[in-house]
Amino acid sequence: MELQIPYGKEEKLSVIIPDKNVLAVVYPNEVKKQNESEILLRAIENPINSKSLKKFLSNAKDILFIVNDGTRPTPTARVLDIIYHHIMDKNIKFIIATGAHRAPNQEEFDFIFGKYYDIFKERIFVHDCSKNEDMVFIGTSKNGTEMFVNRLGIDAHKIVIIGSVEPHYFAGYTGGRKSFLPGIASRKTIEQNHKLALKLEAQALVLDGNPVHEDMIDALKTIADKEIFSIQTVLDGERNLYAVTSGHIHYSFYAAIDKAKEVFCVKIPKKADIVVSISPYPMDIDLYQSQKALDNGKLALKEN
Numbered sequence: 442m443e444l445q446i447p448y449g450k451e452e453k454l455s456v457i458i459p460d461k462n463v464l465a466v467v468y469p470n471e472v473k474k475q476n477e478s479e480i481l482l483r484a485i486e487n488p489i490n491s492k493s494l495k496k497f498l499s500n501a502k503d504i505l506f507i508v509n510d511g512t513r514p515t516p517t518a519r520v521l522d523i524i525y526h527h528i529m530d531k532n533i534k535f536i537i538a539t540g541a542h543r544a545p546n547q548e549e550f551d552f553i554f555g556k557y558y559d560i561f562k563e564r565i566f567v568h569d570c571s572k573n574e575d576m577v578f579i580g581t582s583k584n585g586t587e588m589f590v591n592r593l594g595i596d597a598h599k600i601v602i603i604g605s606v607e608p609h610y611f612a613g614y615t616g617g618r619k620s621f622l623p624g625i626a627s628r629k630t631i632e633q634n635h636k637l638a639l640k641l642e643a644q645a646l647v648l649d650g651n652p653v654h655e656d657m658i659d660a661l662k663t664i665a666d667k668e669i670f671s672i673q674t675v676l677d678g679e680r681n682l683y684a685v686t687s688g689h690i691h692y693s694f695y696a697a698i699d700k701a702k703e704v705f706c707v708k709i710p711k712k713a714d715i716v717v718s719i720s721p722y723p724m725d726i727d728l729y730q731s732q733k734a735l736d737n738g739k740l741a742l743k744e745n
Contacts, residue, residue, distance in 0.1 A: 442466075447721045464713045467741070469678030469704045477516075477682040481523040485672065488688030489696055494527055497599065497670045503532040505597035507620045510539045511549030512723055512730055514680055515605040518555030520672055525557070535565045536593050538624025541631045544569070566593060570628040582659035584652045586634050589627035590660065600669045602690060605676060606697035608705050610736035611638035612657070613648040616673050617694025622660035645737060646706070661690065673697040677704055712743040 442460050445453040485494050498504065509515040537545060537553070544567045550558050554565070568591050569575065576589040594600065606616035623631040637643055637652040648654045661669075671693045675684040684700035686693040718738025720731045 446719055449725065450722050465710050467707050467709055470707055472677050472683050472704055474677075474681065475683055477519060478523065480682065480685050481520060484685035484687045485523060488670070489686060489692040491670060491688030491692075494524060494601075494670055494687070497601075497668065498527055498531060501531065502598040503534070504528070504599050504601055505593055506533060506535045507538050507594070507600060507602045507624060508535055508553060509604060509620070509624075510537050510542055511545045511552055512542055512726060513605055513615070514676055514723060515553075515603065516674055516676070516682055517553050517603050518557060519682065520603050520674070521554070521557045524672075533561075533564060534593065534597075535561060536591065536625060537565065537567045538620045539568045539570070540623040540626070541570050541628055568625045570623075570626065570631060573627065576627045579660065579663040582656045584637060584656055584659075586630060586637075586656045586659075588622065588656075588660050588663065589630050590621065591625040594621065594625050595664070597667075600667060602669060602671045603674075604671070605674045606694065606701045607675070608645045608701065608737065610645050610733055611635075611643040611651075612653045613644070613646060613651050614694075614698055614701065616697060617671060617690055618654075618657040618661050622657045626660070645740070658691075675700040675704065709741050713741055714743055716742045 442458050442463055444456045444458065444466065446456050448454045488494065491497070508517045539545075545553065550562075550565075554561065558565070573589075575592055577592050577595045579588045579590055579595070581587050602617075602620045604616040604620050606614055609615045609619075612619060623634060626634070634653060634656045637656065640652055642650045643653045644651070669690045670687065671690040672685065672687045673693050673696075674682060675697050677683040683704060684697065686696040686700075716738045718734040720734035724730045724733055
């Protein structure tokens with residue numbers, strides 16, 4: 442059997458394995474191809490437990506968009522294609538929710554924003570978790586995490602979050618509440634939150650009782666009076682847009698999880714002696730991101 446292993450953005454490496462040694466080659470589930478513009482438009486026009494985006498924006502004094510950095514495949518530019526006419530004349534800013542990651546380089550800015558980078562570049566801010574002077578204390582979580590977040594998120598009249606949802610090896614799932622904490626949190630807060638990943642309850646596909654997830658929910662409770670409109674995307678195994686949800690930050694997140702399971706929860710014949718796990722771009726940009734391949738791959742590995 443010859444396998445083409447993705448390496449970087451374009452390159453593939455050829456690997457030959459004797460057929461008798463191969464239990465299975467596992468990919469995300471194949472799902473029906475979607476008309477991306479249609480499902481984006483449908484989701485934004487039919488928000489879950491929320492007023493429409495147009496109404497949400499209508500009386501906003503200012504709006505902060507929280508968007509993912511280059512380590513996530515979130516199709517932010519495609520979302521902007523659909524909502525640009527709603528926001529082009531509004532008082533808006535963007536903050537890139539880097540968490541503790543480095544700032545994007547120019548290639549990554551172009552990946553995130555596409556043609557909108559030149560339009561909005563004067564209004565794009567990059568979160569820096571080490572700049573304590575930019576942080577505001579919003580309380581302590583029930584797990585003891587001291588929650589400091591970027592002042593832009595506190596000062597904004599309204600917030601729009603653009604995220605993507607897929608399994609995450611210790612937060613349960615990416616997306617939704619994760620844009621706020623760790624997305625725009627201080628380094629101290631992120632360290633305290635991510636230490637909770639050492640607890641057995643912090644694992645892929647698990648939210649109930651997951652202390653990492655609970656911290657993120659607690660952070661949002663502190664700004665419960667602030668209006669947030671969430672747009673959550675789910676990609677298929679080929680990075681095409683498979684599903685979109687919008688509206689209330691938690692309800693849209695849980696609805697997106699249902700669609701993410703259709704793509705990423707894959708059956709295997711049985712557990713194997715050896716698992717080779719691939720992290721495709723952009724999860725191969727550094728050792729920290731590639732940890733996802735180890736933690737998810739180990740689920741297919743026999744004990745001991």
